[in-house]
Structure formats: C-alpha cells, structure tokens
Amino acid sequence: GENVEQHPSTLSVQEGDSAVIKCTYSDSASNYFPWYKQELGKRPQLIIDIRSNVGEKKDQRIAVTLNKTAKHFSLHITETQPEDSAVYFCAASRGGGGTSYGKLTFGQGTILTVHP
Amino acid sequence: NAGVTQTPKFRVLKTGQSMTLLCAQDMNHEYMYWYRQDPGMGLRLIHYSVGEGTTAKGEVPDGYNVSRLKKQNFLLGLESAAPSQTSVYFCASRTGGVDTQYFGPGTRLTVL
Numbered sequence: 001g002e003n004v005e006q007h008p009s010t011l012s013v014q015e016g017d018s019a020v021i022k023c024t025y026s027d028s029a030s031n032y033f034p035w036y037k038q039e040l041g042k043r044p045q046l047i048i049d050i051r052s053n054v055g056e057k058k059d060q061r062i063a064v065t066l067n068k069t070a071k072h073f074s075l076h077i078t079e080t081q082p083e084d085s086a087v088y089f090c091a092a093s094r095g096g097g098g099t100s101y102g103k104l105t106f107g108q109g110t111i112l113t114v115h116p
Numbered sequence: 117n118a119g120v121t122q123t124p125k126f127r128v129l130k131t132g133q134s135m136t137l138l139c140a141q142d143m144n145h146e147y148m149y150w151y152r153q154d155p156g157m158g159l160r161l162i163h164y165s166v167g168e169g170t171t172a173k174g175e176v177p178d179g180y181n182v183s184r185l186k187k188q189n190f191l192l193g194l195e196s197a198a199p200s201q202t203s204v205y206f207c208a209s210r211t212g213g214v215d216t217q218y219f220g221p222g223t224r225l226t227v228l
Contacts, residue, residue: 001175009156032215043206043219044159089158095215101166102147102215103174106158 002027004092006107014115019080021110023090024072030092033073034104035064038087047088048075051095080114087111118142120220122207128226129197137192137223139207147210148190149174149217150182152203159206165190197227 003026013019025033034049050057050064050073057064061080066073077084091104123138139148146167151159161174163182171182179201181193190209194201204224208217 004158006158034216043221045219046216049216093215101164101172102210102217103149103161103164104159104217105175106151106160108156108158 002030002092002105004090004105004107006090006110008110010111012113013080015080015082017080019077019112021075021088022072023107025092029094032093032095033066034091035075036089044089082114082116085112085114120207120209120218122220122223124223126224130228131198133197134195137205139190139220140188141209142188145209145211149208150192151206153206154203199227202227
C-alpha cells in the first residue's frame with residue numbers, strides 16, 4: 001500500500017518568513033495530493049491540492065509543487081502570519097476512480113509555529 | 117446545510133464497554149470514511165463505504181465494525197473497547213467524481 005513520509009515534524013518561523021513542508025510517497029499510481037490544515041481541537045480543512053498532471057499550483061500565499069519522478073511534493077507558505085500556526089498534513093491518493101475509492105494516506109503532520 | 121456532523125463530541129469508556137459513533141452528512145455524498153488520529157501518526161483509515169449498504173476495511177480495521185444502512189449515515193462501532201482505541205475519530209465524506217474529502221468535527225474517545 002501507499003506510504004507517505006512528511007518532514008519536518010515541527011517548524012518554527014518568524015512572521016513574514018517562508019515555510020516549506022515536504023512529503024514523499026511510495027505508490028507511483030497516486031495522482032491526487034491534498035494538503036490539510038488543522039487548528040487545535042478542530043477538524044482538518046483542505047487548503048490546497050494538486051493532481052499528477054500539474055507540477056505547481058498557487059493560491060495566494062500558499063503553493064504546492066509536485067515532482068512525480070522523485071515522488072515528492074511540497075507545501076510552500078510565503079509571508080507567514082501568526083494565524084498560519086497549525087498542524088499541516090499532506091496526503092496521497094490514487095483518486096476517486098477505480099477500486100481505490102479515493103482513500104487517502106496521510107503523512108504524520110507538521111506543527112508550524114509562526115512567531116510574531 | 118450542516119455538512120458533516122459527528123455524535124458524540126466526547127466520550128469516556130471503561131475497558132470492555134461498547135459504543136457507537138455516528139457520522140451524518142447532508143450533502144448526498146456517496147463515499148464516507150472513518151479515520152482515527154493519534155499523536156505523531158497523522159490520520160489512519162479505519163473503514164470506508166462507497167455507497168449505501170456497502171462497507172470495506174481500511175488500514176486499521178481491527179476492533180471496529182461499521183454500518184451504512186442509510187446513505188447519509190455511517191456508524192462506527194466498538195464492541196469491546198480497549199485503551200489502545202483511545203483516540204480522536206474523524207469522519208469524512210465526498211461525492212463521486214470529486215476527490216475532496218470533507219471532515220466532521222471529530223469525537224474524542226478515552227478508554228480507561
């Protein structure tokens with residue numbers, strides 16, 4: 001089955017700096033890669049996702065890059081703000097079609113702390 | 117439109133007791149999933165359902181059973197709770213053709 005490794009487990013930055021979180025995956029058939037943000041005591045919420053036919057996707061201050069050959073993808077947050085402090089999870093899936101049924105395999109999570 | 121809801125929010129059980137967690141969604145989603153979240157381990161899939169009346173095992177199914185008698189509800193049962201099942205349980209759902217999963221608020225379960 002799929003295995004997703006996420007690094008670092010904790011990340012501390014100053015407000016305004018950039019933050020980068022990296023994930024690797026093992027299943028070459030995975031084609032859907034979402035990132036979730038989870039604030040303390042809250043549910044995971046999707047912040048951005050990318051499919052394997054795209055190398056990069058941006059949404060304001062966040063971006064995700066994908067390297068299919070190396071089987072890794074990264075989350076980039078620019079101009080970080082204290083409200084970006086949360087746990088971030090990457091995940092991988094073969095997508096909703098076929099017998100994978102959209103099952104997600106999650107990384108272990110990264111605790112991001114943005115200091116004012 | 118409440119999205120995905122979970123009942124209860126918190127529960128404390130004694131070893132050997134049983135309970136059922138309820139997940140409900142009002143988005144007419146075909147697919148529903150149960151995950152558990154433990155510190156340092158991310159979210160792990162317990163069971164999932166691809167439609168009313170269907171269920172399947174995920175990554176960590178042992179000790180749990182599920183049922184999906186109605187499309188909008190997905191129940192997770194613990195027949196004989198163990199301390200190792202202390203965790204936060206999240207339900208998620210999605211519609212066919214769209215990969216995005218929407219999560220419920222979670223149930224924090226403690227087994228003493």
